[in-house]
Amino acid sequence: MSTKPILQAKGLNKRYGRVVALDNADFDLLPGEILAVIGDNGAGKSTLVKALCGAVIPDSGAIELNGQPVHFRSPIEARMAGIETVYQNLALSPALSIADNMFLGREIRKPGFVGQWLRRLDRSAMQRIAREKLSELGLMTIQNINQSVETLSGGQRQGVAVARAAAFGSRVVIMDEPTAALGVKESRRVLELMLDVKRRGLPIVLISHNMPHVFEVADRVHIHRLGRRLAVIDPKQYTMSDAVAFMTGAKLPPEAALAA
Amino acid sequence: MSTKPILQAKGLNKRYGRVVALDNADFDLLPGEILAVIGDNGAGKSTLVKALCGAVIPDSGAIELNGQPVHFRSPIEARMAGIETVYQNLALSPALSIADNMFLGREIRKPGFVGQWLRRLDRSAMQRIAREKLSELGLMTIQNINQSVETLSGGQRQGVAVARAAAFGSRVVIMDEPTAALGVKESRRVLELMLDVKRRGLPIVLISHNMPHVFEVADRVHIHRLGRRLAVIDPKQYTMSDAVAFMTGAKLPPEAALAA
C-alpha cells in the first residue's frame, strides 16, 4: 500500500432515476497489479468501471490518473490517456468485419503518399495483425477474418473485444467479465494474456463472477456491494468462500480490509 | 440408454454462407435428465439448440419430439409443443418492463368480462408472479419490477430470461449459457432451479462453459466439436479434464462414448 495508486476514484455517485448505481464508491488501482472487482449482479461494478473510462459521467466524485485529476467526458479521452476497456456488452459494430472492429478508431494507414494524403487504409496489415492477436487468444475456430462480427458466436465476439483491449492498452486495461461467454480453452488464454499484460507492467482491472479465475490471477480483490466498495482483500489471506460471504452480505469483512 | 429419447435430432446440417455451423449433427435428450452440451466457442452449440427450438431452420436433418417427427417453422411452434428456451442473447425486449418480458406471448388476462371481451391484461397478477419467480432465483437487487429491461445489469437480464423459461417450460427446457453473466449467488440459484425443474420431471438441455457446474448437475454430457456431436459421456465416469481434452481435440474419446 506504499506505492501511489495509478488510477484512483473517490466518492463516486451515479443514479439512474430512482436506481442508485454508485453510492459514494471509492476505487484504487496500484501500478502493475491485477485488481479484481467482484460483487453481486447489479452491485454497480459495470457502472463503476464505466465511470473510470469516460463512458458514464458520474454525478459527483473525483477521479485521478497518476495523481492528476481527470474528467473524461467521453471514452475517447480515456483511451487517449491510455485506458483501454472491454465492455460487458463488448462495444463491437455488428456489421463490420473482425479486423475493422479491432482497429476501430485507430486504423492503420498505408505508408507514403497514399496513406498520408489519400488516407488510404492498410487493409492487409490490419488483417494480419488482427489474425495474430486472435491466434494469441487461441480463437482458432474463426474461419475468416473478414467475417462480420454479427456472424460470430457469442464467445468469438468476446474474444475479439478482449484481443482489442489487450493489444492497445498503454496505461490501464479494464475488463468487464471478459471470460463470461468463453470456453474453457479460450478462458485459459485470456487469463494467460492477462498475466502477460501484467508482465508488460500494465495494471489490469478485472470484473468477474468466476471465483477460481479471480483467485488465480488477482493481486487484490475489491468487493463491491450495493453501489459502494465494501472492502479490499488479499486473495492470499482469504478463501473464496470468505470473499463470497463478504460480497453477498453473509459475513462482515474485518476492519483491516474495510480500511484498505 | 434403454428409454426412448424425448427430443432427438439426426443429421442436422446448417451453413451460413461459407461457414458450416452444423455438420451432420446428432442429438438425443432422454426423459427427466439434465443433458449438458459442451464445446469450444463457435463449435455450433447455439446453432444446434436453435435448430431444436425452431429459431433456425436447418438445411437438412430430422427432429423428433416424443418419437413424432416435428418441423418447427418458428419458435412459437416449439413453445406450443412445450419446449422453452433461454437464448444466449436472451431474447428480451429492452424497452419493456421485467414483468412484460416474463409474460411476453402468454399474458394473463383479467378474469370475467373485462378479460374475456375487452382482453384487458391483469397487470398486478403478472407483476406478482414475476416478482415471485425472480425472488426464487434470488435476484434481490432488482428494485422495481416495472423497470425496463434495458436498465438492468447484464446479470439481472440473464436472471429474467432464466426465470421465464423455468416458469413456463412443460416438456423440455433449453438453456444456452444461463449462468454466463450471473454472480456466484445467482448462479447457484440457477443450478438449484435446474435441479428443481428436473425433479418436476422435465428434462433440461444445458449449454455451459463452466465445467464445475456441468459436472455438478449433468446426467450426461454431449461433447460438440466442429459442428457435430463428437461423443456423449457420463460425467461420473470421466473427469473434467477428460471432457475438456475431448472437446478441444487434445484426446480422442473412447469408442464407447462415440457410439452413444
Place this chain on the structure above:
Amino acid sequence: MSDDATGSVTAERGLQGTDQSVASFEEDRQSPLKSLQRFLHEYPTAIPFIVLVAGILIFSVAAGGRFFAPFNLSLVLQQVTIIAFLGIAQTLVILTAGIDLSVGAMMVLSSIVMGRLTVTAGVPVEISLVLGLLTGLLCGLINGVLVAVIRLPPFIVTLGTWSVYGAMVIYVSHSETVRAQDIEAAGPLLQWLGNTIRLGGGAVLTYGTIAMILTAVIIWYVLNRTAFGRHVYATGDDDEAARLAGINTRGVYIAVYTIAGFICAVASWALIGRIGAASPLGNQTANLDAITAVVIGGTSLFGGRGSIVGTLFGALIVGVFRNGLALAGVDSLWQEFTVGILIILAVTIDQWIRKISA
C-alpha cells in the same frame, strides 16, 4: 468422478447465511425541481404537453385575445383532427419500427370510394360507407402482407403503394371532386361527422373530433392494456428477440398495417365531414404532417418507444403554432419558416428536459 467440482463448491460455501433482504437505498430529500425531473422521467409524455402549454401561452400574448378565445381553440382542435387521425395510424406503424407513407393516399382513396359510390353509382349510403371503410382496411392489409410475408422494408412497400393508391384515386375519381351539394343530396350520412356540438364560450366540437379522440382512447387501451399492445412494442423494439420469445411478429405486422388502413378510412369519413366534399386532390403532405406529429410526440422512429397521447400533443403543437402565427399576422412565407424553427425548438426543449431529468 466428481473430483473436480470442489472449486465452485468451496467458493459457494460462503453463501451460507447470505443477506436475503431486497436492496434498498436511501432517497435523499428532494427539491421541487428534482421531483419535477423525476416526474418527467417517469412520464415522458408530459414533455410535449408542457411544450404545448408553453406554445398556447406564448401565442396568447403574441396574438392577443383572439387566439385564446374558446372558439379559436376549438378551431385548432378541428384543424388538427385529420392529421391526428393519421398520426394515430402512423404511431401504430412506427411503434413496430415501420413507416407508412401511404396513409394520406389510403384516406383519399377511401373518401373517393365513399363519395363516388354514393353520388355517381347511386349505391345506398350505408353500403358505400362500409365499402369505403373496407377499402382502407384492404389497402392496409396489402401493406401489411407485403411487409410481413414478403418481408420488404416498410418504407419501400408504402412508397410503392402510395403511388399505386394515388393512381387509383385518379382513376376512380376521374380527378373530379364529388361536390358537397351532391353528397348532401345523395347521402348526408357521409357528412355526419361534420356535425357540431356547441360548448360554452363559443367553442365548437365536431363529431369528427370526438371520433378522433375516441379512436385515440381505443388505440391507447389496446396498446397499454392488452397483450396485443405489448406485442406491438416488443416487435418494434427488437423483432428477432420478440420472435424468439414466441410472438407471432408476422401477425403483429399485418394487424398493425391493417388497423392503420382502417383508421385512415375512418379519417376519410371525418374528412368528408370537415370539407363537405370528397376531393381527389390534396393531402399529399398529410403523410409528412402525421409523421411530424408522431415524432414531436416523442415516439422513436426506430420503434418500440412512444405513445398515442404524445402523438395527439404533437399534432396539437403544430396546429397551435400554425394557427397562432396566422392570427399574429405573420406573412405566409415566414409562417413556414417559423413553423420549421418551432418544430426544431419543440424537440430541442423535449431533449433538454429529458437530459436534465435522466
Place this chain on the structure above:
Amino acid sequence: MSDDATGSVTAERGLQGTDQSVASFEEDRQSPLKSLQRFLHEYPTAIPFIVLVAGILIFSVAAGGRFFAPFNLSLVLQQVTIIAFLGIAQTLVILTAGIDLSVGAMMVLSSIVMGRLTVTAGVPVEISLVLGLLTGLLCGLINGVLVAVIRLPPFIVTLGTWSVYGAMVIYVSHSETVRAQDIEAAGPLLQWLGNTIRLGGGAVLTYGTIAMILTAVIIWYVLNRTAFGRHVYATGDDDEAARLAGINTRGVYIAVYTIAGFICAVASWALIGRIGAASPLGNQTANLDAITAVVIGGTSLFGGRGSIVGTLFGALIVGVFRNGLALAGVDSLWQEFTVGILIILAVTIDQWIRKISA
C-alpha cells in the same frame, strides 16, 4: 489461500495437447446455381445491378428499338444525374441511421444563390459559384450540428430545416427564375456542367453526369478505403458501441451532414447545367426520389449497411422504368401506378435473391 483454485485448474489439465490447427470444413463441389448464390451473398450490390439489367431487357422488348438506342440510354443517365447526386448525399446520411429531408431544398437554395448573385447582384461568376457551394455546405453544417450537438432526431431536424431553407429560397429568389439567357450572358460557367461529350452511336454524356460519377467514386473511396468511412458505418450500425470503441461519433455526424450539403450544392451546379436556369420551383419530389434510389440500392434505413454503388443502380432503375414506360406509350396515370408496383417488385426480387443465397 489458494485452496479453492483446484476446480478450474483440474478441468484445464485436459487442455494439454490441444489441437492447434485452424478449423476448416470441406467445401462440397458447387453447382453453378450455388456459386451464383454465394457470389450474390458476398456481393449484395450485384442484386440491384441484376434488376437494372432485367429492366433494360424488358423495356428493350416492350418499348422497341427506341428504348435501347445508345442515345436514349445516355438520356436516362442524364435524367437520373440530379437524383443520383442527391442519392449519394442521402446515402451518407442514411448510413449513419439518419435521414436528410432537406437535400432538395439545399440544392435549390444553392442554385438560386449562384444564379441571383451572378445575374442580379453582378458578382463575378467564380465567386458566386464558390458562395453557392458554401451555401450548401453551411446548410449541411447546420443540420449536422443540430443532429450531433443538440442530439435531435435527424428526421425532425431536416424536416424543420427543409421548411426553413424552402422559405429562404422564396425569399432570396422572389419566386422568380433566373433565366437561362441571363445566366449565359452573365456567367456561362454556371452552365458549364451542361456541356456534353459525344460518344459513339449517338450517346451523349454531360459534364454533369461525369461530375456525378466522379463524386460517387470519391465517396465510394472514402467509405471503403479510409478510416472515416469505417467510422460512418460503425456509427450507423450502433452508435453507442462506436462511441465506446472510441469513435468521435459527434464528429462523424457533423461531417456526414456537411458533406451531404456540399454534394447538394454541387448537384445544384449540375442542375443549372441541365435546365440552363436557376429555378426556385420544382424538386419537391427530389427528396423522396433520392431516398427511393438509396433504398432500392439496398441501403438499410436503420444505418450501417449499404453502398454508393447500390444507390447509383437504384437511381438508374427508377430512371429506366420511368423512361421505358413513357416510351412504351403508357399513360401518366398508369406510369405512376406501374412505377409503384415496379419499386415493390424490384425490392421483392432483391429480398428473394438474398434469401435463397443466405
Place this chain on the structure above:
Amino acid sequence: ADIVGLITKTEGNPFFVKMREGAQAKAKELGLELQTFAGKFDGDNDSQVAAIENLISAGAKGFAIVPSDSSAIVPTIKKARDAGLLVIVLDTPLDPIDAADATFATDNFKAGELIGQWAKGTLGDKASSAKIAFLDLATNQPTVDYLRDQGFMQGFGIDIKDPKKYGDEDDARICGHEMTGGAEDGGRTAMETLLQKCPDVNVMYTINEPAAAGGYQALKAAGKDDGSVLVVSIDGGCPGVKNVEAGVIGATSQQYPLKMAAMAMEAIEKFAKTGEKPQPTPGKEFFDTGATLITDKPVSGVESIDTKKGLELCWG
C-alpha cells in the same frame, strides 16, 4: 385596421407571389391589415380550409382566394359568408360559380385557346400534319391544368371530347402528355421523353413558362432550337415575356395577377365601408380580368400585343 385575407395556392409559384405583392401594396395604400396564406402544394385544399377558418376566427372583413380545389372548398366558403365575410375568388371560378360573392378570373380556357389559335395560324397548312407535345402540370389534372390544355386543343382545332380532362382525345397529331410539375427540370425531362417518342415534334404546348424554359433546353440539346418547333405557353410573367422576346417561346397568354389582387382588396374595403358587393362583367358570371396573347409574330385573326407592350404589363 380592418383585417383582410389573401389565400393563394402555393408559396413558390411566381404568379401567386406577384398576387401577394399586389395585394400587399394595395392593402397598405388602403390602410388594411393583410393576412396571407398559401397551400403547401398545388391542390392543397386542407391548408386553404384552415386558412379560411383562421380568418373567420381573426374577425376578417373578407378575403380573396385562389381555390386549390374549386368544388371541395365550397362548404367552407359558405361558412365564411355566413359569418359575414366577403369572399372574392380569384383566377379559377368555384363550382358552382355563385358560391362566391364575386369572381375575378382570368379565363384559363380562353388563355389556352388564344395560343392554340396562334399556333394553328402560324403553321398554316402544316397544322393538319402537326405533331404536338403536351407538357402538362400533374397527373391528377388540377383545374388550371385541364382548362389550359383543353383550351389550346380547342383553339388548335382538336376534338377535345370531355372538356374536363385531357388524355381522352384520339387526334393523331397528339404525340403525348407528360407531367412537368410546372417547373424547369420536369419540363426538360418530359420533353426529352416526348422527343424520343416523336422525333418529328413541331409544336410544344406548355402549362407555364418555367416548363417551357425547361422543355426548350431539351430542344436545344436535341439541336431543335432553330425555330423548327413552335413553343407556346401561358402566364405572361416577365421572364416568360423576355423568353418570347428572345425567341425561346413563340407566344404566351398573359394574365394579370397583380391587378386581380389589387382589385379584390379595393372591393373588400368598399364592402367593409358601404356593404356594397362588386358586380361581374356584363354578360359573364364573373369579372374577367382578361388574358392577352403576347407574340412578336402576330397572326391575322388572333388579337395580340408585342413583347414591348407585354413587358410593360408583365408581373415579375
